[in-house]
Structure formats: C-alpha cells, structure tokens
Amino acid sequence: MDKLKITSGLKGLDTILHGGYPVASPTLIKGGPGTGKTVYSLNFVHAQLQQERSSVIATCDESPERLVRYMDEFGMEGSKRLASGQLVILDFRPNLDEMVVGEYDLSPILLRISHAIESSDSKVLVIDSLQNLLLGLGITEPRKEILELFDWIREKGIATLVTMSASQTSLQQSLLEEYAVDCVIHLEQVLTNQLMTRYLRVVKLRGSAHGSNSYPFSLTQNGVSLLPITATRLESGERVVRTSTGIPRIDSMLGGEGYYTGSSLMISGRSGSGKTILASTLMNQVLQQGQKAVLVSFEESESDLRRNLKSVGLDLAGFSSNGQLVIHSGRAIEMGLEDHLINTIDLVEQESPALLVLDPVSALIDMGSSQMVKMLMIRFISYIKALGTTLVLTELLPDSSDDYSELAISSLVDTWFRLRQVESNGELNRLINVVKSRGSKTSNQVKEFTIGDQGIALEDPYIGEGELVVGSAKISRIKQDQENAERKRYELEQIEQALSTLQAAYESRQRVLGAEFENEKRDLMRKIDELKRQAAQVVEKRDVMQDLRY
Incomplete structure (x- = not known):
C-alpha cells in the first residue's frame, strides 16, 4: 500500500481511493440519514485495530455504549478492544439544556482528544459527527473553527475520518468543510422502482488518482460491503484446465x-x-x-x-x-x-x-x-x-x-x-x-x-428427407423410412430378377441362333465346296479336250 495512504478497511474502497484514506490529513464523509457514515467510520477503526493500531473515536451523536454494541454486532470486537485500551471513545454529545456563555473555543475539546491520542499512542482518529460537535459549542457560523480543527489534525499528522450530514443547515451554507479537507466522499440513497440503493462517490482526493464514478454499496451484518466490482480490466489468468459437465x-x-x-x-x-x-x-x-x-x-x-x-x-x-x-x-x-x-x-x-x-x-x-x-x-x-x-x-x-x-x-x-x-x-x-x-x-x-x-x-435427432425430426415423430418417421426402404428393396429385387430372366432368355436365344448359324453355315460351305468341285471338273474336261485336238 502507498505509504501516504492508510487502509479504509474496505477492499473496494481502497481500490477506488488507489490505496486508502490520506495517512496524515482529514477525510470527510458526507451523507444523509441512513447512508452509513458511522458504519464506514467503524469499519475504518476495526481495520486499524486488527493491525494493532490504537484508535480514538470522538462521538458527538451516538453514546459510547451504543457504538461498542454496534461494533460487537458487526463482529468488530468493540468490547474487547475497549477493555484492552486499544480503543478509546470520547463522549462529545451536545447537551441542549446547557447555555453556552462567552466566546466559542475548541481548545478544551482538542486538548481532550490530544490527551487520548497520546495516552493510547494512537495514530487514528474518528470524529462522528462534525456538525454535532460544533452544535455542542453553539457555533452557527463555524468557518474559523472548521479551519482550526483541520489544521490541528494536519499538525498532529494523524489519519482522521470526519463524518458530516449532507442535510443543508446553517453550518453548511458555504460547503467550507469540503474545501478544507484533502479527501471528500459523498454517500447517498437512491430510490429506483421502489427499491433503495446506496452509492458512494469520491468528490476529491488531493495528490492522488481515484475512481470518479458512483459506486454501489450495502450495509450488511459485517458492516459496509463495497467490493471492487467497479474494475473492468481483463485480469483473469490463463485457463488450461477443463472440467467435465x-x-x-x-x-x-x-x-x-x-x-x-x-x-x-x-x-x-x-x-x-x-x-x-x-x-x-x-x-x-x-x-x-x-x-x-x-x-x-x-x-x-x-x-x-x-x-x-x-x-x-x-x-x-x-x-x-x-x-x-x-x-x-x-x-x-x-x-x-x-x-x-x-x-x-x-x-x-x-x-x-x-x-x-x-x-x-x-x-x-x-x-x-x-x-x-x-x-x-x-x-x-x-x-x-x-x-x-x-x-x-x-x-x-x-x-x-x-x-x-x-x-x-x-x-x-x-x-x-x-x-x-x-x-x-x-x-x-x-x-x-x-x-x-x-x-x-x-x-x-x-x-x-x-x-x-x-x-x-x-x-x-433423426435427419429425415431434408428435415430434422424429434420426439415420437422420430419413431414414426424411422418406421416409415424403414418401410419405404423395405419396399424399395423389394422393388429392386423384382427388377433385378426381371433383368436376370431377360439375360437368361437372351443367352438362350443366342445359343439357338448360334446353332442355326452353324447349320446354315455348314450347308453353305458344302454347296460352295460342291460348286468348286464342279467348276474344277469343267476345267479339267476342257483341258483334256484341248489336248485331244492336237
């Protein structure tokens, strides 16, 4: 992880922030009621406690007992960490029955926080929430106090997560708090088709790249669930092993x-x-x-x-x-x-x-x-x-x-x-x-x-004459094609038998014609021989008569 970043406790959010929250400056999480601001802060604290980093929570909204109970219900071991001294919770909830007299002064609050940090050797601070902290001091135009608080956090060099309501109040007319911090995250609830979805958006993160889209998240039994389903890079390894269906x-x-x-x-x-x-x-x-x-x-x-x-x-x-x-x-x-x-x-x-x-x-x-x-x-x-x-x-x-x-x-x-x-x-x-x-x-x-x-x-499937046949029609078509094939086979046998008979008749007739030819031929040859003999006799007689005359 980047040495200038500290894990948020949420893998998906660390991916979006390219490493996590700024390590030595304030991060502001703003959102309306029910968006999960406190749960984000508890996830952050739990992640640090798991790495044996002591943490301080300045609660200005929920009682310390309820925060510990929430952590226990989320499986974050709040009671155990509180008992061991790794977790310190300061109660700064405003008392609306008291009247603030004199000038507004953050010094006592910062002194208490500073003492808690030093005594627990903590490098992590959560303030939940900023508007209630200032409300407790009776501050209605807190420009100076906001700048003083965030400057003090930077001087301490402590990773700080500050939550604040997104509802417009007299404390937020100028949005000064968003300009004064290094990282601003907005949380919101969106209702679509009667179904509610929570989204996170990083408004700014000084000195670092970050995801710029709106990212969905859920509040589950383990706290915030915001997983890096935002990545679309093709990072899966080469697959060579096959599995049978x-x-x-x-x-x-x-x-x-x-x-x-x-x-x-x-x-x-x-x-x-x-x-x-x-x-x-x-x-x-x-x-x-x-x-x-x-x-x-x-x-x-x-x-x-x-x-x-x-x-x-x-x-x-x-x-x-x-x-x-x-x-x-x-x-x-x-x-x-x-x-x-x-x-x-x-x-x-x-x-x-x-x-x-x-x-x-x-x-x-x-x-x-x-x-x-x-x-x-x-x-x-x-x-x-x-x-x-x-x-x-x-x-x-x-x-x-x-x-x-x-x-x-x-x-x-x-x-x-x-x-x-x-x-x-x-x-x-x-x-x-x-x-x-x-x-x-x-x-x-x-x-x-x-x-x-x-x-x-x-x-x-059965491939018939130019078409694909399935189901019971396949059985019928197979039988029909078998019957057609049998009929054609019979017709072929009949034709072959007729051809054989014709060939036999032809051969028999050929034999008869051959015999008749031979007989006729012998008769003709005898006649030829007889005629040749007779012709020879005529010549012989002529020659004899010729000889007698001389």
Whole structure:
C-alpha cells in the first residue's frame, strides 16, 4: 500500500481511493440519514485495530455504549478492544439544556482528544459527527473553527475520518468543510422502482488518482460491503484446465473435454426447457470432485430446489449438510440489483467456491434498465473470473423472444448453451446446441435431450428427407423410412430378377441362333465346296479336250 495512504478497511474502497484514506490529513464523509457514515467510520477503526493500531473515536451523536454494541454486532470486537485500551471513545454529545456563555473555543475539546491520542499512542482518529460537535459549542457560523480543527489534525499528522450530514443547515451554507479537507466522499440513497440503493462517490482526493464514478454499496451484518466490482480490466489468468459437465455427450459437443475451469457459462431457454437442471448437473459434477459450490436462486426456495433436483437424480442433501454446497434463495424484488451482486460477491468471498450458479440472472432485469444490468454484469463477471471461480448463469427467455437472448450479455460469457422446446405432433421436445465456446472446437449440431429420473440424456435427432425430426415423430418417421426402404428393396429385387430372366432368355436365344448359324453355315460351305468341285471338273474336261485336238 502507498505509504501516504492508510487502509479504509474496505477492499473496494481502497481500490477506488488507489490505496486508502490520506495517512496524515482529514477525510470527510458526507451523507444523509441512513447512508452509513458511522458504519464506514467503524469499519475504518476495526481495520486499524486488527493491525494493532490504537484508535480514538470522538462521538458527538451516538453514546459510547451504543457504538461498542454496534461494533460487537458487526463482529468488530468493540468490547474487547475497549477493555484492552486499544480503543478509546470520547463522549462529545451536545447537551441542549446547557447555555453556552462567552466566546466559542475548541481548545478544551482538542486538548481532550490530544490527551487520548497520546495516552493510547494512537495514530487514528474518528470524529462522528462534525456538525454535532460544533452544535455542542453553539457555533452557527463555524468557518474559523472548521479551519482550526483541520489544521490541528494536519499538525498532529494523524489519519482522521470526519463524518458530516449532507442535510443543508446553517453550518453548511458555504460547503467550507469540503474545501478544507484533502479527501471528500459523498454517500447517498437512491430510490429506483421502489427499491433503495446506496452509492458512494469520491468528490476529491488531493495528490492522488481515484475512481470518479458512483459506486454501489450495502450495509450488511459485517458492516459496509463495497467490493471492487467497479474494475473492468481483463485480469483473469490463463485457463488450461477443463472440467467435465457430467454429461459425456455435452462434453463431446465442447470438443470432448468439457469447459474451461474458471470460465463463464450461460444457459438460455424458455420456462421448462431444463436450464436449472443443466446448471445443477454442472454443479453436481464439481461437488462430486470434492469442491465447493454456491447456488443463488431467485425463483425457488432451498427446500423446493433440493426436492425438484432429487426427482431427476441430483441428490444435494449430503453436499449441503457437509458444507460443500451453499444455497441462497431470495426474490429479486427484495433489493436492488447492486445489492444482489454485492451480497453474492460477499458470499463467494466467504465460501471460496469452485463454481457459482445464478438462477436465473434474467430476474435482475426488473431491477434496472438493460443498459444498467449489462454495465454491472460486465463488472460482476470480470470480478468473478478474476477470482478463478467458474460462473454459470441461466437466462429465462420470454415466450415472445423466438429463443433469442434479450439480456445483452451473451458476448460477455465464454460458453453459451441454448435450450429450445419444439412442438410437433401434440408434444414438446427439448433441443440443445452450443452457440459458442471460446477456446474449444464446438459441435454445430443440434441434439435432442430428455429429462428423466437419472437426469439429462442426449439423443441424436433423426435427419429425415431434408428435415430434422424429434420426439415420437422420430419413431414414426424411422418406421416409415424403414418401410419405404423395405419396399424399395423389394422393388429392386423384382427388377433385378426381371433383368436376370431377360439375360437368361437372351443367352438362350443366342445359343439357338448360334446353332442355326452353324447349320446354315455348314450347308453353305458344302454347296460352295460342291460348286468348286464342279467348276474344277469343267476345267479339267476342257483341258483334256484341248489336248485331244492336237
């Protein structure tokens, strides 16, 4: 960490601040009621106490007893640290029944704080909150006192977190406090579609770069949860190990070895197409290998989910009982999109699973615009991949979608399965194909699959005469094609037999013609020989007669 920075106690905030709060100057956190100003200060103090740095809290709002109780409830060991002397809490709550007489003077307050810091050897100070501190002194125009306080903090060289209400009062007309400090952080609550989300924004941080956007955060049982889902850099390592899907024929569709471990997968399909079962099959394969998994369901309770999956041969009860599987169920409408993602990342960081399932991620669309969903999902997917966790998303497609994704995040995932239901002959049949799988030689074929008591089973669809046939129509078409083939085979045999008969007749006739030819030929040859003999006799007689005349 930068030597000029000190950790805020929140990894996400340290990322945004490029290291943490300024180490020797004041930081101002402003926000309205319920935005978490005090909780941010307690997270800061807890982080320092964990590093054995004593801390002083000057409380001007809550009683010391309540602050300690809050810390204990958040798991920050407030009572233990207070008893050990590492934590000192000064009570500066204003007494509205008292009347302030004379000039306003911060000196007694600064003296008490200085004594507490020196006696505890503390390098950390929290003032919660500034307006109540000044109110207790009866100061209505605190320009001089604010400058005096912040100058004193710089002289002490102590890391100080000061909270202040964002509500406009006579103490805040000029916003002088924002100019006087080195770091200003605004907290706010935004209500969208009747769902409230808290945001943090760094207004300024002198001498350092910082994140400039509004960042969502949640207040959880552990305090503030603001995780670095703001990063969009592609920082995941090279993935070379593959994991089987648990279904050999789907592995074959992915090149024969399954998907890359630590990659992101999406399963899209309409209601009833088998998305949850396929995602759970992938998860079951990881569990069978002795690894952990987390399933976040936005549609089914944990008991219903286990019952439904057990009916298809996926018994998850044992994995839940031994801690390998964590199932978190909750309706998407319970909180905003940002809170859902932050809580999910909290769960992942707590459990360190090999695989995370969000079922269905499309339920989050109702929590914001598609552009907002895509922006946050880019950050979420990038963060989960950077952890090396395999992410499986299911997407519910509306009936009017023509089986095309409407979530606009398909380009973000590494592997995309599309499940379809085809209606024919009065029945619905399920089909699966791999739309893409980065780094794999994928099959371009569409496969039919069924869901039975042993889970998912893939079958090849029947390719008929120019068309793909599935379901019971496949059986009928196979029988029909077999009958056609048998009929053609019979017709071929008949033609071949006719051809054989014709060949035999031809050969027989050839033999008869050959014999007749030979007989005719012999007769003609005899006649030729006879004529030649007769001609020779005539010549011989002529020669004899010629000789007799001489």
